[in-house]
Amino acid sequence: MTESLEGPGKQDSAEFLPLHKPPIGMKVWGVCDGGEASMGVWTTLFRKLRGKRSYDQPLLAEHIPAHIAIIMDGNGRWARRRGLPRSAGHHAGMLAMREVIRAADDWGVKVLTLYSFSTENWIRPRQEIDYLWHLVDEFFQLDIEELAERNVHIKIIGDAGKLPAATRATIEKARIRTMDNTGLVVQFALNYGSRSEIVKAVQTVAGEVEKHELRACDITEDAIAAALETAGLPDPDLLIRTAGDQRISNFLLWQIAYTEFVFVDETWPNFSRTHFEESIRMYLTRERRFGGLK
Numbered sequence: 001m002t003e004s005l006e007g008p009g010k011q012d013s014a015e016f017l018p019l020h021k022p023p024i025g026m027k028v029w030g031v032c033d034g035g036e037a038s039m040g041v042w043t044t045l046f047r048k049l050r051g052k053r054s055y056d057q058p059l060l061a062e063h064i065p066a067h068i069a070i071i072m073d074g075n076g077r078w079a080r081r082r083g084l085p086r087s088a089g090h091h092a093g094m095l096a097m098r099e100v101i102r103a104a105d106d107w108g109v110k111v112l113t114l115y116s117f118s119t120e121n122w123i124r125p126r127q128e129i130d131y132l133w134h135l136v137d138e139f140f141q142l143d144i145e146e147l148a149e150r151n152v153h154i155k156i157i158g159d160a161g162k163l164p165a166a167t168r169a170t171i172e173k174a175r176i177r178t179m180d181n182t183g184l185v186v187q188f189a190l191n192y193g194s195r196s197e198i199v200k201a202v203q204t205v206a207g208e209v210e211k212h213e214l215r216a217c218d219i220t221e222d223a224i225a226a227a228l229e230t231a232g233l234p235d236p237d238l239l240i241r242t243a244g245d246q247r248i249s250n251f252l253l254w255q256i257a258y259t260e261f262v263f264v265d266e267t268w269p270n271f272s273r274t275h276f277e278e279s280i281r282m283y284l285t286r287e288r289r290f291g292g293l294k
C-alpha cells in the first residue's frame with residue numbers, strides 16, 4: 001500500500017504541483033505545503049520526461065516572459081493591518097510599483113501592464129480617489145527622469161479623459177517624454193475596464209462596416225485585437241494578482257485568453273523584487289499548450 005502511495009499514485013498528480021515550494025514567506029496559489037518532501041523525486045522525473053522547467057532552476061534572461069500584467073491588490077488591507085489610513089497603503093503600493101518596474105526593466109521584460117485604477121474604482125470615497133490621482137501626479141513627477149533614462153516607454157490604457165486636468169497633463173507629459181523610447185513598455189491602466197475597451201473596439205469595427213470599408217463576414221479576431229487599446233503589443237504571458245483574491249476584475253479579458261495566472265497571498269505593498277522573480281519561476285513551471293498537445 002505504502003509503495004503505491006509513494007510511487008505511481010503520486011506521480012499521477014504531479015502534473016498539478018510545482019516542483020518545489022517557493023522560499024519562506026512567499027505563498028503562491030497551487031503550492032501544497034510540505035509537498036516537495038514526498039513529491040520531489042517523482043515530480044522531477046515527470047517534468048524531465050515532459051521537458052518542463054523546474055521551480056528552482058536559475059532564472060535566465062531567456063526565460064523571462066515578454067509581457068507581464070499585474071493586478072496590484074491589497075493596499076487597503078496592508079494599511080488596515082498597521083492601523084494606518086488607506087492612503088498610506090496606496091503610497092506604499094506606489095513604492096512597490098516603482099521597484100517592480102525597475103525589476104521588470106532589469107530582467108528585460110518587454111511589456112509590463114499595471115492595473116492602477118479601474119472603471120469600477122469610482123465608487124470609492126472621494127478622498128481616496130483624490131489621493132490616488134495625487135499619487136499618480138507624484139509618481140510621474142518624481143520618476144519620469146529615471147524612467148526616461150531607462151529607455152522606458154510609458155503608455156496609458158483606459159479613459160484618461162475622466163481624470164483630473166492636472167493628472168491628465170502630468171501623464172501626457174510623461175507619455176510625450178518617453179514616446180520615442182524603445183525599451184520596456186509600461187502600460188498604466190487608469191480608469192480602465194476591459195468590457196468597455198471591448199465595446200469601443202466593436203464600435204470601431206462596426207463603424208468600418210457602416211462605411212463599407214469592411215464586410216461583416218470579414219471581421220476577424222485580428223480586426224478586434226487591432227481595435228483594442230493594447231493593439232500592436234503581445235498578449236500577457238503571465239498575470240500576477242496579489243493579496244489572495246483569485247479573480248480578474250474586468251482586466252484585459254480579451255488579451256488573457258492563454259495567459260498563465262499566478263495568485264500571490266502577499267499584499268501589493270509587500271510585493272518585492274524577490275516576489276516578482278518567484279512569480280516568474282512559478283510561471284516557468286507551467287506547460288503552455290495553447291489548446292494543443294505536447
Ligand code: FPP
Pocket residue numbers: 072073074075076077078090091093094097115116117118121135136137139188243268
Ligand atoms: C488595490 O488595492 C489598489 C488600487 C485600487 C490602486 C493601485 C494603486 C497603486 C499601486 C498606487 C500607485 C499607482 C500609480 C499609477 C502611481 P485596494 O485599495 O483595493 O486594497 P484592498 O482590497 O486591500 O482594500
